[in-house]
Amino acid sequence: MHNPSHIGDTICAIATASGEGAIGIIRVSGPETIEILKQLFVPRHGRPLEQWKSHVMHLGRIENPDSMTIVDEAMLMVMHAPHTYTREDMAEIHCHGSPLVLHHVLELLVQRGAVLAEPGEFTQRAFLNGRIDLVQAEAIMDIIRSRTSGGLDAALHQLEGKLSQPITQIRDNLVHLLAHIEAGIDFVEEDITFVTSEERVNGIRASITALQALIDTAEEGRILRDGLVTAIIGRPNVGKSSLLNALTQSDRAIVTPLPGTTRDVLEEYLNIRGIPLKLLDTAGIRHSRDVIEQEGVRRTYRALEQAEFILVVLDGSTRLEEQDREILQQVQGKQYLVVLNKIDLGTQISVDELRKQHANALVVSISATTGTGLEDLKDAVKKAVLHTTRQSDDQVIVTQVRHKNALCKARDALELVLGSIENQQPGECLALDLRAAVDALGEIVGVTTTDDILGQIFSEFCIGK
Structure with missing residues (x-):
């Protein structure tokens, strides 16, 4: 995990690019979002924040409650969980785009109990709270960094889940096969056939073919x-x-x-x-x-x-x-x-x-x-x-080296399973390599992912996303 100490905290960050601009946006997310903003935002219509409808902009001003001075005229939108980017209570403060104003508002938020968000922490919370998987989280960063229409399209497809879906389907098929193999191990003395050798081979070969089709797109995706x-x-x-x-x-x-x-x-x-x-x-x-x-x-x-x-x-x-x-x-x-x-x-x-x-x-x-x-x-x-292997521009492609390496790891593990079947190895050998393939695919979408991997991925994000 990127920063375990922030779990349960309310985080805040400037979401717009540095420098002057017409509008500057500050994002807030966490359980104390509304309580903190009640102390700083004075709405023009006078209705309390907890009575606001979600996802509606309200005009008012940011005030320093200690000095009773106005910091800026601003728009505030409160968004109630779970229908938010992080699935937590969130808010966006739209101020004038002065760096001085934005940092002053940020200081007031921190003084009232919020903590400064680390790079990618909003998206990390979206992942940890189940709103997106790890492929979609990485796609968000690729959208921000995209330099061409081709790179942008690839990232948008991944954000829509077009890469996660086939990987999840392959993994689900392998989990189903693994369950049958492990059941056969547990009930070996019962003389019950849970899945035939031919069904095993056909299922594994189909998965290898599907994995290789994704791997073949990786060079185009990298470019x-x-x-x-x-x-x-x-x-x-x-x-x-x-x-x-x-x-x-x-x-x-x-x-x-x-x-x-x-x-x-x-x-x-x-x-x-x-x-x-x-x-x-x-x-x-x-x-x-x-x-x-x-x-x-x-x-x-x-x-x-x-x-x-x-x-x-x-x-x-x-x-x-x-x-x-x-x-x-x-x-x-x-x-x-x-x-x-x-x-x-x-x-x-x-x-x-x-x-x-x-x-x-x-x-x-x-x-x-x-x-x-x-x-x-x-x-x-x-x-x-571009020596493309895709049948159409809508077909998903692999763009991350991390994804390609995990796909290759899963394919190689399945090749070992085929070899074990051909050599009539016991079910324990098949299950071991099949589990390795399942875990490798789980690493891609974030089902089985270490804290080190999460830390590396989200540390590459910009602050405020």
Whole structure:
């Protein structure tokens, strides 16, 4: 548990982002919510807070009861348990978005008995009180942190329970099978067959297939959630910086006709067809006696090693040079896409020859200057990096490494169960591995989860959520 000392306490936190704003919101949750706010909030209509209807905003003012001074004019909404985010009594105070005002109100709440919430403590209470499972709790943080529509959609599907449902169904099937196996162990002398060997095998194989289908989506999910480090490489003056500027629609990189203009690695985050890319614009690769340019080339090679995806930029208006061939050779074995730039100046490189020489490499012709082919490039990037196994965009995907590891652990345990059945091992051996699979799936949704795991998950949340 994230902080056992807060159980039973009434917690409070600023829920809006730091800095000035039109409105600032403070959340309160816990058994003393109404009693604490009765001491601070003076409603304009004069009705006591305990008579308010749930989920209705009321205008009034926050007062310091010690000095009898007005802190701010505010709106207050009281929400009665269990129909709240945490399933506890809750309230939201909508003040003016001054950091000074918000912190003053927060201090008054603490003086009256509330405690400052830790990161993710509101969502942790929602989980502990059974409103959401652990997958849905993690999805809330992914929604807050999402940088692209693809990542947001994946998180929303998980919040709706579309990942929890199949995992829970698989786990329920395994629990049912485990119960029959353990009953067979307990009543071994009664000569009763609770489940046949064929039923065991078929049930376990079906579960393995379902688990593998989820595991197969994990790489796509990781990309949508965390993004992809993408290096733009090529020899000098092929238009790498122009490509970065065209994709970001800005003058992020300096562009001149002089080779070697880019001396360092520039970083820029970009959303391409719902995929978050961390673009690295690198110095042109060539032999140089310039010490600064040599350092730039060295950093380019380091970026090349770190990159998960590579855009190899060639000048399509000239014939391939030896440096181009060397670069193409260096990216073999990596995930890459060839960008044939400057086609507005004519084409001197054969796309078919490139594909023949480099294992049917994906090649896109563009002009970074005029914008020709940029939409085709974006489509090609999505095709190259998302080897989707989904039948539709609505199909759930696994985005968390924690989930993938637990799914793999469950699958491997079930493979051991199959091996035990084939080797005619006693029921105790089957039950042991089957229980391991059940526990691994329980860790995902939070049925069987240690305090350490909960602490790690909720510590990544922002305060006030």
